[in-house]
Amino acid sequence: MLLFTIRRLGVMLLTALALTFVVFYMTNLPPNLEKLAKSEASVRMSDEDVALWLDRNGFSSSVLTRYGEWLGVMPGWTRTAEDGTVTGRCITKGVAPTDAPARCGVLQGNWGYSTVFKQPVIEILSRGLGHTGWLMLSVMLVMVPSALIIGVLSGMKEGSRLDRVLSAFSIASTATPEYVSGVILVALLASATAGISPFLVESGLISGKTLFQGTATSAMDDITFWNFTLPVMTIALYGIGYIARMTRASMTEVMTQQYIRTARLKGASFPTIVLRHALRNALIAPFTVIMLQFPWLLNGVVIVETLFNYKGFGWTLVQAAGNNDIQLLLACSVVAVLVVLITQLISDIGYVLLNPRIRLA
Amino acid sequence: MDNLTWPLILGKAAVQFLPVWIALVVVFALSITYKRKLGLYGRLFDSPVGMIGFGIVMFWVFTALFADLIITHAPLEQISGMKNAPPGSLIKGREAEWYLFGGDSLARDVFSRMVMGARRVLSIAPAATLIAFMVGVTLGLPAGYFGGRFDTGTSFAANLVLAFPVILLFYLLVTPEIRDTGIPTVLAAVLFLFPVIFVAVLLNARYRTDPPRRNLYVGITLAIGLWAYSGLAFNADPTGVWSMDPNLLNVFVSVVFVNSPTVYRIVRGITMDLKSRDYVSAAQTRGESPWYIMLWEILPNARGPLIVDFCLRIGYTTILLGTLGFFGLGVSPESPDWGSTINDGRRLLSIFPHPAVVPALALMSLVLGLNLLADGLREESLKD
Numbered sequence: 001m002l003l004f005t006i007r008r009l010g011v012m013l014l015t016a017l018a019l020t021f022v023v024f025y026m027t028n029l030p031p032n033l034e035k036l037a038k039s040e041a042s043v044r045m046s047d048e049d050v051a052l053w054l055d056r057n058g059f060s061s062s063v064l065t066r067y068g069e070w071l072g073v074m075p076g077w078t079r080t081a082e083d084g085t086v087t088g089r090c091i092t093k094g095v096a097p098t099d100a101p102a103r104c105g106v107l108q109g110n111w112g113y114s115t116v117f118k119q120p121v122i123e124i125l126s127r128g129l130g131h132t133g134w135l136m137l138s139v140m141l142v143m144v145p146s147a148l149i150i151g152v153l154s155g156m157k158e159g160s161r162l163d164r165v166l167s168a169f170s171i172a173s174t175a176t177p178e179y180v181s182g183v184i185l186v187a188l189l190a191s192a193t194a195g196i197s198p199f200l201v202e203s204g205l206i207s208g209k210t211l212f213q214g215t216a217t218s219a220m221d222d223i224t225f226w227n228f229t230l231p232v233m234t235i236a237l238y239g240i241g242y243i244a245r246m247t248r249a250s251m252t253e254v255m256t257q258q259y260i261r262t263a264r265l266k267g268a269s270f271p272t273i274v275l276r277h278a279l280r281n282a283l284i285a286p287f288t289v290i291m292l293q294f295p296w297l298l299n300g301v302v303i304v305e306t307l308f309n310y311k312g313f314g315w316t317l318v319q320a321a322g323n324n325d326i327q328l329l330l331a332c333s334v335v336a337v338l339v340v341l342i343t344q345l346i347s348d349i350g351y352v353l354l355n356p357r358i359r360l361a
Numbered sequence: 362m363d364n365l366t367w368p369l370i371l372g373k374a375a376v377q378f379l380p381v382w383i384a385l386v387v388v389f390a391l392s393i394t395y396k397r398k399l400g401l402y403g404r405l406f407d408s409p410v411g412m413i414g415f416g417i418v419m420f421w422v423f424t425a426l427f428a429d430l431i432i433t434h435a436p437l438e439q440i441s442g443m444k445n446a447p448p449g450s451l452i453k454g455r456e457a458e459w460y461l462f463g464g465d466s467l468a469r470d471v472f473s474r475m476v477m478g479a480r481r482v483l484s485i486a487p488a489a490t491l492i493a494f495m496v497g498v499t500l501g502l503p504a505g506y507f508g509g510r511f512d513t514g515t516s517f518a519a520n521l522v523l524a525f526p527v528i529l530l531f532y533l534l535v536t537p538e539i540r541d542t543g544i545p546t547v548l549a550a551v552l553f554l555f556p557v558i559f560v561a562v563l564l565n566a567r568y569r570t571d572p573p574r575r576n577l578y579v580g581i582t583l584a585i586g587l588w589a590y591s592g593l594a595f596n597a598d599p600t601g602v603w604s605m606d607p608n609l610l611n612v613f614v615s616v617v618f619v620n621s622p623t624v625y626r627i628v629r630g631i632t633m634d635l636k637s638r639d640y641v642s643a644a645q646t647r648g649e650s651p652w653y654i655m656l657w658e659i660l661p662n663a664r665g666p667l668i669v670d671f672c673l674r675i676g677y678t679t680i681l682l683g684t685l686g687f688f689g690l691g692v693s694p695e696s697p698d699w700g701s702t703i704n705d706g707r708r709l710l711s712i713f714p715h716p717a718v719v720p721a722l723a724l725m726s727l728v729l730g731l732n733l734l735a736d737g738l739r740e741e742s743l744k745d
Binding site (some may be wrong): 011014015018022025029030031032035171172174176179180183184186187190192193215257297298299302306307317318321329332339346 | 533680683701
């Protein structure tokens, strides 16, 4: 088990390095750098000026060197101008060049400076992750229990009417990506002119103009049922169907096992069989699926935060990518990659721990 | 002439879809009559779920085919006074002409754009899925069959791509700047080579013992394949038959790139499972070449799960294409594809929902149809 974990951690580290290098390479391609130079210095720069600017700001060395600098394993670049002033990656204003640290990268906690928001990346990122954390938590609280309940209910009696109805719902929800369900939910529940809100207002059932709010901007300060329901439902819907189908498959398989028949023959009631004999065995497979949903949720978060204008991690990622904010995009991708890799690790280890039949040397 | 009410709108829309209904009736009548002779496809008509799914999918396929007959207005035609018009609005100054599903923020007909969007989506998604499958199969079969270093290397690469959040990958791959660097062309050069390799190896393995026929078939494959390859990947086809808009190539390549690792993993898993079967040992004893065993013994026996996954994956690719459109990546602003029309419509969503809801429902129904079709196929193929 220990060896397995160590080997997995090693592969994970290697993957993280490879992925961050790919992102670094793609964001630091010459056209992107040229755009950066023009947006930072002057839009009407000639090609020579761009080259000069890049050279003066440490972009002229090889990609590998710059990746090392960014990571913090290589000493940051320094440059002595003709008049004797020393500039460098790690030399901030007001610090003497001799006092500045040699290395300053991600490993030293220096994530760089966002060119769009004019703030240190770490501040923007932690704020965004805070907002997204609340969203993710609410999604998980809605998605996991409802998906498991739907899956268990439809799997305990395969082919029953309840099973047919719930299965149809699961299939429909997996066929509805976030940007579709979001649009439909807003049109149905949060529009003052269409959907059900006009009727509810007319009959005096709700005091506001709409049943729910179509944007979640106000949820960043104060989360309420009114402004947070739609984003949460939009993300959860897509995941519910998938997890429910996995749970259903696992549940139907368990219900055909010998020990269920034994329990039935000894006269246990149907609720007892489901709750005491079947449920625990049926929940092993969905566990992995739920953990592997995290990367998928990340996609949903990006779409939903853009759709509902909720300024969390996903919104930050889109802004960074759309505005060529290299440092911020790199930081976002590090977070995204880490989330994916850590959940993969947890799902692997959890699977082994939950299922005593699997033994790993 | 007045604005239409909802029953009339739906009635008029149904009349516009007349060619589709005729084609659907013909296909269903023929298929149900001869269903006992049509193998797995025929047995699909035994399962109601599969039949509904197939019906929805074929509805969109025929819509894409007959789009020119169905549309009421040109997808880019703007008529003044029809900006954000509600569904069923009569066009000002014209007799008996309506915007069936209303007008969008640029006064274009939502209905016609939705119909033309089907053509665009259905011309990319199945082709991209097919190429992703060929890449996945060509790499997954030897990885599962031989194992060893090749397996370790390709699995690591596949996991690398899978660990990337899809949207980040799209933002990195599908931007105008990236196109200048030539990375999409390199990716296309690698990915489009796989179908050619796949078909050539497939035929070579089958007719290896009969050199004249082998040379003929493989020669034809290579000639046509490399001709198409030069045109699609490098836009260097001298005759100009094969060519691809650079924007489209960029989108196409990234969708294939995202999909192929999952196919690879599925094929690899099935191959590892099937390689210990008796018929594989029998073929090995006969002295068949490894590629013959992989492509003509293992692959046909793995077809059930692969066909099911193919259907699901077309749906997933449709969703991915919609995501690209939603973020405005790699598509021109006039493009009628569903993702970008949803994106255009969402700005005024709470006031004028119809420009976004119509393509949203279209996309949802297509993916739902594909999922139901896959479910039906799974059910029927398990009955063997």
